[in-house]
Amino acid sequence: MNKYIAIVGSNADKSTNRQLLQYMKQHFAPVAEIELMEIKDLPVYAKNADRKTPEQALEMAKKIDAAAGVIIATPEYDHSVTAALLNALSWLSYSVHPFVDKPVMIVGASYGALGSSRAQGHLRQVLDSPELKARVMPSSDFLLSHSLTAFDDTGNLIDADNTKLLDGLFQDFEKFVEITKQLNGTLSQDKVNATNVSWQDKK
Amino acid sequence: MKLVGIVGSIADQSYNRMLLRFMSTQYRNMADIEILDISDVPMFNQSNDQSDSPAIQYLNHKILAADGVIIATPEHNHTIPAALKSVIEWLSYNLHPFTDKPVMIVGASYFIQGSSRAQLNLRQILESPGVNAITLPGNEFLLANAKEAFDESGMLKDDRTASFLGSTLQKFVEFVGVIGHLNGRADNPGASEDLYATGNCDTTVKDVDMRDPQWLEKAAEKTNAVSGDAYVKLDRGLLTVNQIDRFLKTMPVELTFADENNQFIYYGDQGHDPKDMLASRTPDQVGDPLYYVHPERALKGVATVINNLRNGKTDLFVLPVPGNGPTKHLMHYYKAMHDEDGVYRGINEWVVDLWPIVASYLKQTGKKLVDDPNAKVAATTGASSSAPVEPDPDASTGASEEEEAPTAPTTDASTGASEETEAPMADATTKASDADIFVAEVDETSGASEA
Numbered sequence: 001m002n003k004y005i006a007i008v009g010s011n012a013d014k015s016t017n018r019q020l021l022q023y024m025k026q027h028f029a030p031v032a033e034i035e036l037m038e039i040k041d042l043p044v045y046a047k048n049a050d051r052k053t054p055e056q057a058l059e060m061a062k063k064i065d066a067a068a069g070v071i072i073a074t075p076e077y078d079h080s081v082t083a084a085l086l087n088a089l090s091w092l093s094y095s096v097h098p099f100v101d102k103p104v105m106i107v108g109a110s111y112g113a114l115g116s117s118r119a120q121g122h123l124r125q126v127l128d129s130p131e132l133k134a135r136v137m138p139s140s141d142f143l144l145s146h147s148l149t150a151f152d153d154t155g156n157l158i159d160a161d162n163t164k165l166l167d168g169l170f171q172d173f174e175k176f177v178e179i180t181k182q183l184n185g186t187l188s189q190d191k192v193n194a195t196n197v198s199w200q201d202k203k
Numbered sequence: 204m205k206l207v208g209i210v211g212s213i214a215d216q217s218y219n220r221m222l223l224r225f226m227s228t229q230y231r232n233m234a235d236i237e238i239l240d241i242s243d244v245p246m247f248n249q250s251n252d253q254s255d256s257p258a259i260q261y262l263n264h265k266i267l268a269a270d271g272v273i274i275a276t277p278e279h280n281h282t283i284p285a286a287l288k289s290v291i292e293w294l295s296y297n298l299h300p301f302t303d304k305p306v307m308i309v310g311a312s313y314f315i316q317g318s319s320r321a322q323l324n325l326r327q328i329l330e331s332p333g334v335n336a337i338t339l340p341g342n343e344f345l346l347a348n349a350k351e352a353f354d355e356s357g358m359l360k361d362d363r364t365a366s367f368l369g370s371t372l373q374k375f376v377e378f379v380g381v382i383g384h385l386n387g388r389a390d391n392p393g394a395s396e397d398l399y400a401t402g403n404c405d406t407t408v409k410d411v412d413m414r415d416p417q418w419l420e421k422a423a424e425k426t427n428a429v430s431g432d433a434y435v436k437l438d439r440g441l442l443t444v445n446q447i448d449r450f451l452k453t454m455p456v457e458l459t460f461a462d463e464n465n466q467f468i469y470y471g472d473q474g475h476d477p478k479d480m481l482a483s484r485t486p487d488q489v490g491d492p493l494y495y496v497h498p499e500r501a502l503k504g505v506a507t508v509i510n511n512l513r514n515g516k517t518d519l520f521v522l523p524v525p526g527n528g529p530t531k532h533l534m535h536y537y538k539a540m541h542d543e544d545g546v547y548r549g550i551n552e553w554v555v556d557l558w559p560i561v562a563s564y565l566k567q568t569g570k571k572l573v574d575d576p577n578a579k580v581a582a583t584t585g586a587s588s589s590a591p592v593e594p595d596p597d598a599s600t601g602a603s604e605e606e607e608a609p610t611a612p613t614t615d616a617s618t619g620a621s622e623e624t625e626a627p628m629a630d631a632t633t634k635a636s637d638a639d640i641f642v643a644e645v646d647e648t649s650g651a652s653e654a
C-alpha cells in the first residue's frame with residue numbers, strides 16, 4: 001500500500017480543502033495511507049544569507065521525500081493559489097527540493113461554482129518551475145464547487161458523481177505513480193538542475 | 204502626480220527595489236514615486252484577521268492616497284513571491300484599496316525570462332473581483348539578468364532599457380490621468396496629498412518625532428546643524444547663520460516654509476506675540492505635519508492648494524484675507540518652490556499687510572479711494588459677513604495684472620461656497636490665522652466666531 005502526503009493549501013482553522021483531504025484519507029484508507037500535512041506557522045519566505053530553511057519545512061521535505069506521491073488541495077484566493085501555499089512551496093524549493101520528479105495530484109474546493117479552477121491552473125504552472133519540477137498528473141482536475149455544502153455531517157461527499165469522479169482520479173493517480181517510476185531517465189539530472197537554479201541567485 | 208511603488212520582494216538586497224529606486228529618481232519630473240516595503244506584513248490568514256495592524260493599515264492608506272500604484276515583482280517558482288501575494292490577500296479581504304486603482308507592473312529577474320510569468324500572473328490576480336485594480340494594458344517592462352543591469356550608483360546601464368522604461372512610465376502617467384477622470388478623482392485633486400507627512404523627502408530628518416514641541420532642537424542636533432557664526436554659501440552671497448536670521452526677521456512679510464513632504468519646517472519668528480502676528484504661529488509648531496496646524500474644516504482646501512502647486516496647475520496661489528478693519532489688507536501668498544531640475548520642493552508662504560503700501564501711494568499721489576459702482580467684489584470685505592471668501596484674487600485685490608492672478612484652485616470656489624467648513628480661506632470675522640494654509644489656530648474657539 002502506497003503512502004501519500006496530502007498538503008492542505010489553507011492556513012485557516014476552517015477549510016473545506018482540509019475537509020476534502022480528510023474525506024480522501026478516510027475514503028481511500030483501504031487502498032492507500034494518506035497523511036495530512038499543514039502549512040501554517042511557516043515564516044514568510046525570504047532569501048537569507050546562509051540559505052537556512054526552517055526546521056518545520058525540513059521535516060515536511062523529509063516526509064515528502066519518503067512518500068510515493070503528494071496530493072495538494074488548493075483553495076482559490078484572488079484567482080490564484082493562496083500565499084500560504086506559495087510560501088510553503090518556496091521553502092520546499094530553496095535549500096531542499098523534495099518535489100523534484102514527485103508525482104502530484106491536484107484537487108481543490110471553492111465556495112463558488114468554479115471549484116478553484118484558476119488556482120489549480122496556477123498551481124500546475126508553479127509546480128512545473130525548475131526548482132520544484134514535480135510531475136503533476138495531466139488532465140485530471142478535481143474541482144469541488146460550492147464546497148460549503150458539499151459534505152454531510154459525517155464528512156462524506158454528498159454528491160455521488162463527485163465521489164465516483166474522485167475514485168476514478170485516485171485510481172489513475174496510483175497508476176500515474178507507477179508509471180512515473182519508469183520515467184526516471186532524467187531523475188538524477190533533474191535533482192542537480194533544481195539545485196543549480198537556486199544556486200544562481202546566491203550572491 | 205503621486206504614485207506608490209510596491210517592492211514585491213522582501214529580500215534585503217532586491218533588484219526590484221533597485222528598479223523602483225531608479226524609477227523614482229530618474230523620472231521624478233514625471234511623477235512623485237514613493238517606495239513602499241512589505242517586509243513587516245504577516246502571512247495572510249483568514250483565521251487571524253490583522254487588517255487593523257499598523258503594517259497593513261499603512262499600506263492601505265498609502266495606496267488609497269496615491270493616484271496610481273507600481274508593483275515591481277520578482278519571479279519565484281514561475282509566479283509572484285508569497286510575501287507579495289499575502290499583501291494582496293490582506294488588501295482584498297476586509298480592505299480594498301486597489302479598487303479602481305491604476306496599476307503598472309514591472310519586474311526584475313535573474314534570468315532571461317525576466318519575471319514574465321510572474322507579471323502575467325500578477326495581472327490576473329489584480330483583476331480578480333476582490334482586488335479589482337485597473338492594470339495598464341500591454342506595456343510590459345521585464346528587466347532580465349538583473350544582476351548585470353545596474354551600475355554601482357543604481358542606474359540602469361543600458362540607455363535603451365532606461366528610455367523604454369521611461370516611455371512606459373509616461374504611458375502609465377497618462378493612463379492614471381484617464382482612469383482618474385473616470386473615477387472622478389479629478390474633482391478632488393487634494394485627495395492624494397498626505398497632510399500627515401508620513402512619507403519623507405531627502406531632507407526629512409529621520410527618527411525625530413515631527414510633533415515634538417522640541418522638534419527643532421532635536422532635529423538640529425541630529426543633523427549637526429550649523430548655527431551662529433557659521434558661514435553659509437548662498438546663491439549669491441556669503442552670510443553667517445546669524446546674518447541670515449537677522450535678514451529674514453526684518454523682511455516686511457511673515458515667512459513660512461513647508462517642504463514637499465508637507466512638513467512645516469520654518470517660520471520667521473519676528474519676536475511678536477503670536478496673537479499679534481498677521482498669521483499666528485507658535486515655536487512648538489515647527490516640525491509639525493501640516494495636518495496638525497490646521498483646523499479640520501480647512502484641510503480639504505489646504506490639500507487642494509498644495510496639490511495644485513505640486514502639480515504645477517498653479518505656481519502662485521494668492522489668498523486675500525479681508526475683515527481686519529479699514530486699515531489692514533492682508534494677503535497670503537503661496538509660491539511653489541522647485542529645484543534646479545524643476546522638481547517640486549515645497550511652498551514659500553508669505554503673509555503681508557498691503558495697506559501701508561496703498562496708504563503711502565495715496566499719500567504720495569494725493570489720490571483717494573472711492574467705490575467702483577461697477578465692481579463685482581464679493582460682499583466679503585464687509586467685516587460683518589461670515590460668508591467664506593471666494594479665492595478669487597481678481598475680485599478682491601482689484602489687481603489687473605494678469606500674472607499676479609493665477610488661476611486659483613477654483614475647486615473650492617464651486618464646492619466650497621456652500622460648505623464653508625472646507626475652504627482654506629478666511630471668513631471675514633476670523634483673524635488671518637484661520638485662513639492660513641500652513642498654520643491656522645490650533646485653538647478652534649478663537650477663530651470660530653461664526654459657529
Ligand SMILES: Cc1cc2nc3c(=O)[nH]c(=O)nc-3n(C[C@H](O)[C@H](O)[C@H](O)COP(=O)(O)O)c2cc1C
Nearest residue numbers: 010015016017075076077078079109110111112292
Ligand atoms: C482573500 C480571499 C480571496 C478569495 N478569492 C477567491 C477567488 O478568487 N475565487 C474563489 O472561488 N473563491 C475565493 N475566495 C473564497 C474562498 O476562500 C475560496 O472559495 C476557497 O477556495 C475556499 O477554500 P477553503 O474552504 O479551503 O478555505 C477568496 C477568499 C479570500 C479570503
Ligand SMILES: Cc1cc2nc3c(=O)[nH]c(=O)nc-3n(C[C@H](O)[C@H](O)[C@H](O)COP(=O)(O)O)c2cc1C
Nearest residue numbers: 129212217218219277278279280281311312313314
Ligand atoms: C525560491 C526561488 C524561486 C525562483 N524561481 C524563479 C523562476 O521561476 N523564474 C525566474 O525567472 N527566477 C526565479 N528565481 C530567481 C528570481 O529571478 C530572483 O530571485 C528575483 O526575481 C530577483 O528579484 P529580487 O532581487 O527583487 O529579489 C527564483 C528565486 C527563488 C529564491
